[in-house]
Amino acid sequence: MTEVILHIYDVTNSGSEKTDSTIMQINKIFKDGIGLGGIFHSAVQVYGDDEWSFGFCEQGTGVFSCPSGKNPMYTYREKIVLGKTSFSIFKVNQILRELSREWPGSSYDLLSKNCNHFCDEFCEKLGVPKLPGWVNRFANAGDAAAEIAGNTAIRMRQAKAEIVSASKVAYRFLVGVTSNSGVTPDSPGNSNRGTPRVQASWFKNIITTGAKPSSGSEIDNKDANVLQQQQRHESEQPLRQKSWHDI
Numbered sequence: 001m002t003e004v005i006l007h008i009y010d011v012t013n014s015g016s017e018k019t020d021s022t023i024m025q026i027n028k029i030f031k032d033g034i035g036l037g038g039i040f041h042s043a044v045q046v047y048g049d050d051e052w053s054f055g056f057c058e059q060g061t062g063v064f065s066c067p068s069g070k071n072p073m074y075t076y077r078e079k080i081v082l083g084k085t086s087f088s089i090f091k092v093n094q095i096l097r098e099l100s101r102e103w104p105g106s107s108y109d110l111l112s113k114n115c116n117h118f119c120d121e122f123c124e125k126l127g128v129p130k131l132p133g134w135v136n137r138f139a140n141a142g143d144a145a146a147e148i149a150g151n152t153a154i155r156m157r158q159a160k161a162e163i164v165s166a167s168k169v170a171y172r173f174l175v176g177v178t179s180n181s182g183v184t185p186d187s188p189g190n191s192n193r194g195t196p197r198v199q200a201s202w203f204k205n206i207i208t209t210g211a212k213p214s215s216g217s218e219i220d221n222k223d224a225n226v227l228q229q230q231q232r233h234e235s236e237q238p239l240r241q242k243s244w245h246d247i
Contacts, residue, residue, distance in 0.1 A: 001084040004128045006119065007051050008135060009041040009074030024075070037137030041074045042119045046126060047089045052096060054118035057105030063096065063118070083128035095125050111139050 010027050012020040027038030043051035043066075050065040069076050085092070099122060107113055116136035123130050 001086050002047055004082045004085050004126055005045040006080045006082050007043045007069050008077045010077050011039045011041050012075045013073040031134060037134040039138055040135050042116050042135055044119050044122050047092055054103050054115045056108035061100040062103050062105030062108055063100045082123060085126040085128055114139055
């Protein structure tokens with residue numbers, strides 16, 4: 001059996017002293033001050049003096065090694081003994097070969113597939129506890145926020161589809177009422193002259209052109225115009241006797 005050691009660094013490779021200083025302050029406040037977490041790089045040491053981690057590269061594996069606690073890209077912070085693995089050095093090397101194939105450098109993602117995620121999987125395969133939650137908490141929180149945003153967008157699209165579907169049903173219903181009522185919109189016996197026509201047109205606009213419904217005054221004007229046309233039409237027709245269904 002041999003110890004599995006986690007090495008943790010502050011991420012200070014931005015190329016800007018101001019940014020690196022800000023990251024150090026964030027880590028000091030959120031990790032050292034309140035124990036919440038920070039922006040860290042991690043690597044795992046098992047058998048020998050090297051540590052293993054994961055990073056971005058355009059081609060080949062993203063798994064790499066360097067002398068433990070000596071990664072020149074970051075600022076060393078601390079080490080944590082995670083436990084002991086019962087695997088032999090031969091088995092550990094086999095695990096590393098498998099991980100090298102499964103973790104290409106081009107697949108690196110700051111939120112969902114970073115060095116801390118790699119160390120988590122490596123430790124799991126070694127049979128020791130995963131990283132403390134604070135090491136990768138900021139990335140996990142960001143990934144959760146991105147997932148929530150994505151789900152919200154999906155729900156918005158679903159709601160839009162349901163609204164359009166409901167509008168189509170309502171439009172077909174209004175058209176059916178108008179055509180099957182036995183009374184045309186312009187007939188003298190229709191007490192709601194012009195209304196079905198206006199409503200049907202409004203729903204049709206929603207599902208075809210996305211037009212907004214007319215304002216109340218616009219609908220009133222349309223009804224008034226239809227009423228005037230109806231009155232002129234009635235005045236031009238000859239007088240007729242009422243039948244029993246008119247009473």
